[in-house]
Amino acid sequence: MKNQSKFLFYLLSLAALLVTFSCGQGGDAGKGAIGGNAAQRVYVNPGEHDEFYAFISGGFSGQLSVYGLPSGRLFRVIPVFSQDPEKAYGYNEETKPLLNTSFGFVPWDDAHHPDLSQTNGEIDGRWVFINGNNTPRIARISLATFETEEIIELPNSAGNHSSSFVTENTEYVVAGTRFSVPVPQADLPISEYKGKFKGAISFIKVDQESGRMNLDFQIMMPGFNYDLAHPGRGKSHGWMFFTTYNTEEASTLLEVNASQNDKDFIAAINWKMAEELIAKGEFTTMPTEYAHNVYDEATHSATSTIKKEVRVIDPSKYPGLVYLLPTPKSPHGMDVDPTGEYIIGSGKLAASMTAHSFTKMQDAIANKKFDGDAYGIPILNYDDIVGGQVTQAGLGPLHTEFDGEGNAYTTFFISSEVVKWKLGTWEVLDRQPCYYSVGHLMIPGGNSQKPFGKYLVAMNKITKDRYLPTGPELTQSAQLYDISGDKMQLLLDFPTIGEPHYAAGAPADLIKKRQTKIYKLEENMHPYAVKNEKETRVERDGNVVRIYMSTIRSHFAPDNIEGIKVGDKVYFHVTNLEQDYDVPHGISMIGANTSELLIMPGQTETFVWEPKRVGVWPFYCTDFCSALHQEMQGYIRVSPKDSNVKLSWSLDGE
């Protein structure tokens, strides 16, 4: 008994020690930058959902990636400007027209700045827009289908960088040219840049029902570089703000020649006034060429139309339309706080950040306090409009987002950190390092009147040693910070695709409820659809053969086809007859010079196969659809060109 007590006593002591020390990893006992419970705060239980969607640009992949926050899990890469063989995007006959431009088929672009649609200054979960930088384009993506529904090309533009930013009620998506160019394009000596090159700012009107985009007008600005933009909101609704650099109008060695001026400009454009000018016919119509590509959900097909003219406004002719706000040293980031009062330009070479006051700007305009003009556009006086400065916050300020609690968060590329500061007092409250060299940052709803100030995602330009190495090319890296407390806390690193530029985030509940699960078969208006297996058939017209094929677990109808000849052009029009969520079928054909198809329930897609060799060639389902997926296959007999094998098709010999 005594011994037993002693034993128990030791056990008790041991247990007490355990209580004292076992939580070393679990407590907030200051384990460097990362609190010990960071893992718990990003952990989403199996089967449960993340709190936020994050739409992170795919940069030079041309796509848009969809992540969950706080987990950092990747859910989908939405193909936008680049072909994607996984989803047959840009490969099947239905989506090829989406990638058409005035230059022809362009299967790649550089995707930069996603922005969500808004209603009354709040994100509404309808659409996300993103810009293609290289061959200037704006895309609209449905947040019901997570598919690209529309792409519009922008004429008179080059390097579509200060895009695609949405006004408070999604009246417009705006896009500004980074590179000024001759307008109209002309065979000019490059040395004649100054004064002859122009910078087009495009205003794309959005239909509130369908989301369809229409290039309403362009404002033809001086030949600066237009870098980023954000809309006015609340009191400044009706204005759009663009940072500019290279107001020197240099055309060579810009790293030196575009860094000469002490201040460049933020261009403040009164788009409500522009709208009135258009309504009054105060514009010129200019011949041009640009593609407008629209995907129709009823026909499951896109069409491309080349438009031939654009309406242009010359800002020098209309006082009050545009003002230039001097802003130090090649401002890059262009951000507007949730109240719409502060217009923040981050001079990437400047020691401090400037917040212009919209109220002061309005006063200066009312009192006509101008400091000269540039090409007829009035320049306001810096001292008259500056609302505040954040001094010595870091090196290389880039972008700012807001938490809706009166705080702003700015990324600093050179000093590689994110800095929290207070609007109005301009004091720095906190700083956290980024690994490494951060570019954009995103707070869900950060570009709106109502940010959700819980998480901040920093998107870094340099990765180096943060993950397992993968040769010379490394994944890009995002970092998640908890900003719900006084101090920011780094919670998670997660890899991203391409190079993430900007991102947009939204509460998951806003988007989850809008999801399309299947396409109704009876609503399928594709010209080559079949609605049941009885309609499946094969038709020949000269050397063009059309296979009207269906899929349902777990077979193709038909699955045996004979009478195809070398030199034929064979269209596989495949309709997925399934009406069940998450049951796509795929199809691929040996030797077809294209990708597979991946067909959603109720949808029809098409690929073309041009058989080159005599033989019997199989096709099969590429998506593991069912227990008998491996049985889902078929054969096509290919005969010589001059063969007289009769065209026939069957399933189960019938």
Next chain:
Amino acid sequence: MKYLSTSLFVLLALVLWSCGGSPAANQASSDERAAVSHPKGQASVSDDVSAKNILQVAAGSPDHTTLVTAVQAAEIEHVLVNAGPLTVFAPNNAAFDALPEGTVPDLLKPENKAKLAEILTRHAAPGSFDVEGLKKEARKGRKIYTATGDYLEVVVNDDDIRVAGAKVIGTIQTSNGIINVVDKVILP
């Protein structure tokens, strides 16, 4: 001694629970929560847009209350909502009533769960066999292979289709396969 034991228990409990915030402890509780969030596997998925699956159709049929009760007792709901494709020969209530008295209540007892599951899965076959499909099986002399490994013979006389002796009295297309309503429980 008793006091010590109690203290020990309390302290050990503390050791176990004091780290509720640690990832490992969180994982344990989350596993339980995951199980709660999807207790019946895919059968727990809520989807009011897709066409109805075999389980949903059966659950909505007043003639199949015994079958659905049996499926629930055997806990094989998830099989009937699987991607399939599946053909289910679904005995109606009358078919179960025709079994010797006491058979059904006996099979519904927890200790007979495995036996019940075996009987039910004998009524499920991979593949989609609607009326045309069944006729084709008969015409081509093919048998239907069930999930239990049995082969069921299809015999057709004009419009009279029998599968292992059970008469097919209705066919319903569902999102993940076919339900053929039969008038008999298919026993080995």
